[in-house]
Amino acid sequence: MxxxxxxxxxxxxxxxxxxxxxxxxxxxxxxxxxHDLVTEDYYAEELAYQKDIDKLKNAKNLSQNITYKKTEEGLIIMFPSNIDYKKITGKMFLYRPSNKQLDFETTISLSNPHLLIPDSRLVDGRWNIKIDWQYNGNSYLFKESIDY
Missing domain, CATH: 1.20.5 (Single alpha-helices involved in coiled-coils or other helix-helix interfaces)
Incomplete structure (x- = not known):
């Protein structure tokens, strides 16, 4: 044909x-x-964004800021050594862009100057970490994208 x-x-x-x-x-x-949206309450979070900008500015003015490192036990979040860690309060939120079910939030309660996130809670890949913490009446914010 x-x-x-x-x-x-x-x-x-x-x-x-x-x-x-x-x-x-x-x-x-x-x-x-x-893939889901970043947050369900997008517009409510947008209105509170100026407060986050102020908290980020406060964190930049610190002599030391939060640092982190990956170990065999998990991810260690180290708070500034020049402040009293017993007076630190706040929340930490870990967001996984590729899977909403892996996201989790925890309250900061320190018994030593660092916070350990166990390796069993974290899957390899990209995570967005957001630590909203207070010390002596001042609010601070630490935001970072990490590859675990």
Whole structure:
């Protein structure tokens, strides 16, 4: 059977449409490609963003800021050594951009100048860490993207 140029164009269009439909169906059905919004209350958080900017500015004015390091036990968050760690309060939030179920929040309660996040809680990959902490009536914020 001989295929003329008109039949070839129609077959090319059908092949292209089939490829696009396969791509669309795969992206909608497969959970691997499912990504959620960063937060559910986007607009409420947007209104509180100026407070976060002020907290970040306070943290930059510290002589020492929060540092972290990865160890075999997990991720160690070290608070500034020049302040009394017993007076530190606040919350820490770890956000996993690729999987909402891995996100977690914990209250800061220190018995030594560092906080250990166990290795069992963290999956390898990118994490966004946000530590909102208070010391002597001042609020501070530490935000960082880390690869664990």
């Amino acid at each position: 001989k295929i003329n140029w008109g039949t070839g164009i129609v077959l090319a269009f059908i092949g292209f449409i089939a490829f696009i439909m396969y791509f669309i169906i795969t992206m909608n059905v497969n959970d691997k490609y499912d």
